[in-house]
Amino acid sequence: QVQLVESGGGLVEAGESLRLSCVASGLTFRHYGMAWFRQAPGKEREFVAAITWGSGSTYYVDSVKGRFTISRENAKNTVHLQMNSLKPEDTAVYYCAAGAEAFMSPTRDDRIGSWGQGTQVTVSS
Secondary structure, three states: OOEEEEEOOEEEEOOOOEEEEEEEEOOOHHHOOEEEEEEOOOOOOEEEEEEOOOOOOEEEOHHHOOOEEEEEEHHHOEEEEEEOOOOHHHOEEEEEEEEOOOOOOOOOHHHEEEEOOOEEEEEEO
């Protein structure tokens, strides 16, 4: 059974940075694409960033390009999301996600097989 455990959320002021981490177990991590999604109050969950298997190509939603960086450490079964220049509109619960199948790019909900429990990120203005 796949388990994803996020950490690193919190309350920051606009312009500051946070780094989210997600440790995965129950899968051959290096074979799976990983992603971050977020859900703000009253809004639908949206894709934020993804990284493919192995060394990883990366994908981002337009609103975070140039500010967020997704990376992975295969030896530690860990994926990170470095978030810089945070804005109040980045406030949301952030979810770590693993692709539904090995060697799949997890850039949409229907490509996700497992979700973490979520971590709250709050950015004050």
